[in-house]
Amino acid sequence: MAEPMLENDQPLLVADALGKSYGRIAACRDVSFALYPGEVLAIVGESGSGKSTLLQLLSGQLAASSGCVSYRMRDGVTRDLATLGEAERRFLFRTDWGYVHQDPAQGLRMAVSAGANVGERLMAVGWNHxxxxxxxxxxxxxxxxxxxxxxxxxxxxxSGGMRQRLQIARNLVTEPRLVFMDEPTGGLDVSVQARLLDLLRNLVAELHLAVIIVTHDLAVARLLSHRVMVMKGGRVIETGLTDQVLDDPREPYTQLLVSSILPP
Amino acid sequence: MNAPAYNFAYLDEQTKRMIRRAILKAIAIPGYQVPFASREMPMPYGWGTGGVQVTAAILGPDDVLKVIDQGSDDTTNAISIRKFFAKTAGVATTTATENATVIQTRHRIPETALGPNQVLVYQVPIPEPLRFLEPRETETRRMHALAEYGLMHVKLYEDIARFGHIATAYAYPVKVNGRYVMDPSPTPKFDNPKMDNCPALQLFGAGREKRIYAIPPYTQVVSLDFEDHPFEPYRFNAPCALCGAENSYLDEIVTDDKGGRMFVCSDTDFCEERQTAGHHGSLSAAPYKEKAHG
Incomplete structure (x- = not known):
């Protein structure tokens, strides 16, 4: 039994003292964590707390000012993302990774059919039938x-909800192991949000996906994620199991975040 | 005082050197679009400014020039360019494909097979095959650099999803030498197989877009397709009404407002040679050898 577990015992993605500064402004400072296969990590915090910068650093779209991100590739070798060539990084991005944008227009080709949108990644890896x-x-x-x-x-x-679901299908078609999501429910009305979250939760469990989801909506974090990281001013101020952080917040800022949700 | 107002073949020698360098680079990297400092020419963009510059750069005094426009030697564009070089370079011109050493073409490849001593110069409006799917030039260049051509198949997929078959009939994308995906300029896809392993050098000039690319002689050129929807050249299912040819690319000409139409070879030189050799079609004037103003 120990052998098959080994695969899941090693982290999929490791961030080590990650930081990004724009001149004197530090958008993100000293972020370290490990993400395991099948784990859903929510990054929460208010606007300007560095969530999106962190997501871009993790997905290799932005070069870090300090620290590094390493990823265990499909062949089992863990590599520093900064050392990957552009071709390798782009290949990773369209095979083993997914990226769900808040605005589906950014993640989809709006002028070509839904079938081609989903099929694009397959054609990009050489499907020819x-x-x-x-x-x-x-x-x-x-x-x-x-x-x-x-x-x-x-x-x-x-519709907006359908576009978002299409974007998810487009990302999952190559069976990625890690999906980044940037406010996937932003701009959708509540019932559509609920349906999307339900769908996501099922897919994540079914496909054993690791997900890093950035959101300002604590309800999304509670529904989807196993772990939560709370960010403020570019730093991670609190991290832990989702229900632990949300039900028993330790930091004053987290307490404020949690208490600012309207009671149902 | 007697010095001509312009250099041999219109362009000055430094400009020709610049264009030749681009051409050499293009030949060295088959299918790759080489940027060049395209000049203003005494004709509007869209009339073949790219092709004219390439022709001017490669033309020598002993060359014999042929210019075709949609296969025809006698349209305004073809005649103007032919006269332009007859005047500025004093080169011999011809309409016979086999006599020409340089053939400038807009949107066709001659029916007569080309030989190793010939150069075919294409006029190209939009050199980037990925343009209509990816508007960013920075991104398309990166895609070429990394050979990420999945998007090209997205276009073909869309065709099949909409029309049930690959409906792209011209500017049909090809892969050159197993590496670069290239737009063969708006030639009908009927002509695509002629590009493959062609003994003649093929040069492509896009004046407005400032790009030159090339297919060296005897280079592999493959039309993109799907396994279950293979590439098929298209041709109207009719013989030429004037020369009876069964294997040439045809133009459709509407002859009245009651649905009457005739199909004739788009390559006028090919058609005329066949007629001179005694072939005739259903609408040939009889006796076809006699000329009205003979």
Whole structure:
């Protein structure tokens, strides 16, 4: 039994004393943590607390001023993201990683059909059979609860909730192990949010995904995540299991965050 | 006082050197778009300013020039460019494909097979095959550099999803020498197979976009496709109405307002040679050899 567990015993992604400063302004300081396969980590905090900067550092889109991020690749070798070539990083980004933007228009090609949006990653890794690409795409549309009859419609004809679900399908089609999400429920109305969260929770469990989700909505963190990191002024001020942090916040700022949620 | 107002073949020698350097680089990296300092030419963009500059840079006094526009030797564009070089370079011109050493073309490859002593110069409006899917030039360059061509298949996928087959009929993307994806300029996809392993040097000039690219002789050129939707050249299913050719690319000409139409070879030189050799089609004037103003 010890052998198969070993795979999950090693962290997937490790941030070590990560920092980013713009001149004298430190957007992010001394962030360290380890993320394990299948684990969902929420980064919460108010606007300007450095959440999005941290997400960009972790996903290699921004070069860190200090510290490093290492990732265990599919071949089992853990590598420093800063040492990856551009080709390797982009390949990682469209195979083993997903990135769900707050605004689906940023993550989707709005002018091409939903099927092609989902199929793009497959074609990028060399799939060359139209029938198989289309089957896989319709299968994924089903999984994210989009009517398969709309496979040939462009996402600009979709509602906000559908676009977000399509973006998720587009990211998950190559079976990534790690997905970054930047406010995935932002701008959606409450019932659509609830449906999306429910879908995400099921997919994450089913696919054993590791997720780093940035949100200012503590309800999203509570529903989805196993662990929470609270950020303020570019620093992580509190971290722990989700229910522990949200039910028994230690730091005054976290207490303020938690108490500012309206009671249902 | 008697010095001509312009240099041989219009462009000055330094400009030609610059263009030749770009051409050499393009030949060294088949299918790669080489930027060059495109000049203003005495003609509007879209009329072949890129092709004219390439032709001017490679033309020598002994060359024989042929210019075609959509396969035709006698359209305004073809005649103007032919006259331009007859006047500025004093080179011999021809309409016969096999006699030409340099052929400047807009949107066709001649039907007559090209030989190793010939150069085909294409006029290119938009050199970037990924342009309509990815508007950012920085991004398309990166995609070429990293050979990330999944997006090209997205376009073909869209065609099949919408029309049931690959409906792209011209400017059909090709992969050159197993590396760069290239836009063959708006030639019909019927001409794509002629690019593969062609003995002639093929040069592409885009004047407004300031790019030159090339296919060296005997280079592999593969049209992109899907396993279950392979590339197929398209041709109207009819013989030429004037020369009866069954294997040439045809233009469709509407002849009246009652749905009447005729199909004729788009390559006028090919069609005329066949007619001279005695071939004729359903609409040939009889006797076709006699000329009205003979």
């Amino acid at each position: 139209y029938g198989r690409i289309r089957d896989t795409a319709s299968n994924w549309l089903e999984r994210v609860e989009i009517d398969v009859a709309r496979i040939d419609d462009a996402p600009r004809t979709y």
